[in-house]
Amino acid sequence: MSARTHSARVLSAAVCLALLLGNCSGDADGRPEGEPTPAETGGSSTTDQETAAETADDPGAAAEPGTYLPLQEGMEREWPEPVGSVEAENPDAGELAVLGVHRLDEEHAVVTGRLTLEEFPDRSSLWTEPGHFQGGVRGSEFSAVSLTAGDDTTYLPVRDDEGWCLCSTLNLQSEGETDTPVWTVVTAPPEGTSEVDVHVAGFGTLEDVPITDLPTDQSVPLGWAETLLVRSAERENGAVRVRLAIGNPTGPHTRNLDRYQFGRDWFTDGCFQGLAAWGSQAPTGHAAEEPDCQRGALPEEGEQVELEVLAGDPGTEEIVLLPTTGLPVSGIPVTGEAQEGEGPEVYPYRTRTESAGAEVSRGESLTVTLDTEVLFDPDESELTAEADATLDEAVETLEGQDGRTITVAGHTDTQGGDEYNLNLSRDRAETVAEALESRLGEGWTIETEWHGETQLAIPERGSEEEIEAARARNRRVEITVE
Structure with missing residues (x-):
């Protein structure tokens, strides 16, 4: 798995960030140097546009x-x-219209929405799950979403082993009142649940x-x-090549679309990254590196640009495409034989639930994280x-696993001296271990x-609120099953 940059994470494609980052050679609007604008060419920046329009019912489908x-x-x-809306406690965070909760499979759902802002705030963590802020001052993940279904369980956003969500991202640059699509893949309640x-x-x-x-x-x-607009998807050598178009019907265009999405260590090489391939019960395919990506600007109002995007193949017959800054796309036929993707572009995600101060994270392994604010006084x-109640929840989860060897690890925040924190984490870990031993019994x-x-x-x-949320998350006792 390749390293992440701190500024963000997710997804793959093929267009230049010259417009987005201004780090490719070219004109101020991000087009390659010397290339005419659409206005100069009758709406096309390529010389073969008129030929494509004359020889195809759909010029975009025929265009390179x-x-x-x-x-x-x-x-x-x-x-x-929308099915309804919620207004933010902080007016800077805007108004969120919930478009739907859509089941992806028995363990996962995606919550979609439309976020409306009157102006852009100076903080980018307003839409992030508390204690999980991993963005920078310029953008962040949209992950402050959870579900309940009439019991004591809260269903949380899925995250990979490094803590990154499978969710849309937000950047903080546009003009005037704006609407942007947002989504978060969350752990789903049991099948048969009809409302949440x-x-x-x-x-x-x-x-x-x-x-x-x-x-x-x-x-x-x-x-x-x-x-x-997604035109087609075709499998090749463990990846999915998606043919698509990005159009701008309303303007002004998003000059830095996906500028802050969650990237890889090669994020700054100048290629647009913005699409994930989700497969039911399989790792999710993200950015597949391509040296020969197309380079150019995002479209101005009244134009569109044709693109190809390469993402890791999750290896399932059907896939859902998850644009970093767009609504999910499903129902697109995928041609070619499914192959399980390998390499740095395919990531597994862990389901997460919380009940009575015990968070359960399931992937290839299982971790139960106990909230020390419930377990102990300061x-x-x-x-x-x-x-x-927290220990009983942990025991019920542990008894359902095949493994009978567990490790109890204590952690603190950074308040207090090093030796004090080390001793406190030891004492708390030993207290929890003793309590589990008496509840679990022999074996x-x-x-x-x-x-x-x-x-x-x-x-x-970060802010005072962000620091306290981080400290609360850092004060924990983790139980892992071997």
Whole structure:
């Protein structure tokens, strides 16, 4: 798995970030140097545009990737009817219209929405799951979403082993009032659940939202002004090549679309990255590196650009395409034989649920993270009266696993001295281990570790609110099953 840059993470494609980052040689609008604008060529930046228009009913389908065309039919920016909306506690965070909760498979669902902002805030963590902020000052993930379904369980966003969500990302640059699509893949309640409550941290709760199938729209809103049209998808050598078009029917165009998406260590090589291939119960395919990507600007108002995007193949017969800054696209036939993708572009994600202060994260392994604010009073290592429910939840989860060897590890935040934190994490780990031993009985091997502040779940930085959320997450006892 390749390294991540700190500024962001997800997804793959093929267009230049010259417009987006300004790091490719070219004119101010991001086009390659010397290339005419669409206005200078009658709406196309390539000389073969007129030929394509004359020889095909759909000029875009016949055009070569990298071709700019006048906007074609099917590129209107149309939004699904929302099921309801929630306004933010902080007006800077805007208003969120929930478009739907759509089941992807028995363990996963995707929550979609339309975020409306009157102006851009100076903070980019307003839409992030508390304690998980990994963006920079310029952009962040949209992950402040969870579900409940009438029981004591909260269903959380999925995350990979490095803590990154499978969700859309937001950048903070546009002009005037704007609407942008957002989505988050979350752990799904059991099949048969027909309605859920959608909770958005910093906003509120929308109750009794039906769980439905994902719409099979070929074109969806993208970014602050654009539309994404998926033409075809074809498998090749463990990857999926997607033919698509990005059009701009409304303007002004999103000059830095996907500038802050979650990238790889080669993020700055000048290629647009913006699409993931989701496969049911399989790793998700992300950015597949291509040296020969098309280079150019995102389209101006009234034009579109034809592209090809290469993403890792999740290896399932059907896939859902997840644009970083657009609504999900499903129902696109995928040709070619499915192959399980290998290499750095394919990532597994862990389902996550929380109940009574015990968060359960399931992937190839299982981790139960206990909230020390429930287990202990501040700076103490004796269990509180409220700890029983948390420990019982942990025991029920552990008894359902095949493994009978567990490690209990204590962690603290950075407040206090190194030695003090190390001793506190040791005492808390040993207290939890003793409590588990008495509940689990014979046949279990329980080991303890303590790390103090040396293994933080997340750096403690940002605003006062962000720092406190990070500290709360860092104060934990983790149980892993072997």
